[in-house]
Amino acid sequence: MEVAIPEYWLLPYIFASFSMLYLFGYFVIFRKWSRKYRPDASSCLISLFHGTPAVLMAVSAILHGPIRGFASANTTFQNVVLDFSIGYFLVDLLQYLILLPGDYLFIAHHLATLFVFITCRYLVVHGAFSLLVLLVLAELTSACQNVWTLAGLRKEELPNAAKIYKILSPPFYALYTVMRGLAGPLFFCRMSVYFLSGMASDVIPIWVSASWIIVVGGAILASILWIFNLWLEFFREKVNRTRKNS
Template sequence: METLTSSVPILPVFLSMFLFIYLLAYFGVFRNWSSKHRPEASSCLISLAHGTPAVILATCAMVTQSQRGFASANTIFQNLVLDFSIAYFLMDLLHYLIFSPYDILFIAHHLATLFVFSTCRYLVLHGAFAPLVLLVLGEVTSVCQNTWTLANAWKADVPTAAKLYDLLSLPFFVFYSIVRGLAGPLFVYEMGVFYFSGEADNVIPRWVWISWMVIVIMAILLSILWISNLWVELYRERTRKVENKLK
């Protein structure tokens, strides 16, 4: 497929779409929620609007396109998917800066992701295959994660939400652990082997792909740390429930 050198700017369109969804969630869908949970719920809704479509689009961009190498020129379709995700992360970053400015972990995650996607999309115009695979690995758990997050926020007030939270916790943690703890590191290893061979240096500057590798490795490690803490918390919750029943 033709590579993208110039096109109609689609990023503002996607950004406007996610802004509309966020405002619709905040002032419409979750208007009866407490001020404490409305921003988080609205963030979850735009995440849901991004996650599954991003997985489908990125998969199509990889499966149907001939450019699948780590150093291949970006196609129009691949750049469109990158713009779609850049718009989402910009919108969600704005959410965190306004409502959770002290959530340094998520802000850093979004800034790092934006750096990788933006440099691939607008600076080097090559190597979209790797970010798109990472996008699939990052967003394939989106539906489970956001449903679990919403249930967690509501579990203290709604019995159904508490049941859903308990039902989802174990399968979500297992799914997330496999994707982020096994599939992710294996793919990052393949990236490293290719980039360190020097085969991409003529189209992707060394400082760019080294930055990508550092960011992705840090993201994988933080994801493993995050899910590990949740496993510990789940174990404590289940142990506490068992002890209470035995009393």
């Protein structure tokens, strides 16, 4: 006889699964890596197991939801997707707090993301459609970004890693720019106009929706600045190589 796991009990299982995966990466897969790189590498591992599955789950939850609106009530499956991401971000946040406490930007990013997901999932139980669309746009670059990051960690030591890093950089930058610099802001503007109009205030308190706008807007701005700096570095290196070869 199959025993169904109650919806609210999924999060501990998800948290435990990502925790075990992180420890497996740290102590087994990356055991021969320098201690300097093992936390980031293990973080990339769990991110790989979160990003693409989260996109597929979120797309399915969006397309098969009975109502697709900025403030529509969360479906059961949309809540499951939120729990999946909450579990991942909790594990990754803990590894930053324990092993990389000086990485304030990522810690702030994870705390902000968790605030948005948790308030949507457990406080107002509305608005998952909006957040899952943003999750899809953000995590579409996850697989490429994590492989790029792993290659970047070892590019000074391994020629093959340096080659992968070099090959992946332009397409990753381009995809990230489209998703985080164009599509994301466009959807965010539409979402912000809707929430600020007050049309959702009967199901989502204005302080909640306003906080979502501030957090998501800050994350988008940070992403744009990050990819802009990467493009600057990319073209700067390209110009320097051209000068050396001329």
